Amino acid sequence: MENHRDLEKIKKMLLEEKHRILNKLQRNKEEEKNNRDRQAVGDDVDQAVALEEENLRSALSAMEVQRLRAIESALQRIEEGTYGYCEECGEPIEEGRLMAKPFAVLCVRCKEEKERKRF
Ligand SMILES: [Zn+2]
Numbered sequence: 001m002e003n004h005r006d007l008e009k010i011k012k013m014l015l016e017e018k019h020r021i022l023n024k025l026q027r028n029k030e031e032e033k034n035n036r037d038r039q040a041v042g043d044d045v046d047q048a049v050a051l052e053e054e055n056l057r058s059a060l061s062a063m064e065v066q067r068l069r070a071i072e073s074a075l076q077r078i079e080e081g082t083y084g085y086c087e088e089c090g091e092p093i094e095e096g097r098l099m100a101k102p103f104a105v106l107c108v109r110c111k112e113e114k115e116r117k118r119f
Pocket residue numbers: 086087088089090091106107108109110111
């Protein structure tokens with residue numbers, strides 16, 4: 001990406017998203033702890049509900065962690081100056097796509113290609 005101003009904007013977006021996720025993960029951890037306290041005193045129904053909540057939360061956390069990694073790697077690519085280029089074909093990724101999904105590593109064409117192969 002040649003446009004310096006846009007890159008700064010994207011970097012800001014990435015950092016904000018990173019903080020949002022870190023906060024969320026932190027909150028999850030606290031809730032998990034409260035949940036465990038509740039389980040210790042609750043009855044069977046409470047425990048079943050708590051367990052279900054915990055499963056849901058850990059599935060969500062896994063997604064958030066994955067997103068966090070994508071953000072970290074995008075930030076690293078910005079530092080290295082390789083950000084904004086497709087991992088597959090090396091072509092610049094469409095600017096609109098980066099704005100919508102700042103941690104995209106594939107251009108639209110390669111992404112579609114990949115999705116086609118999956119089915
Ligand atoms: Zn590509």
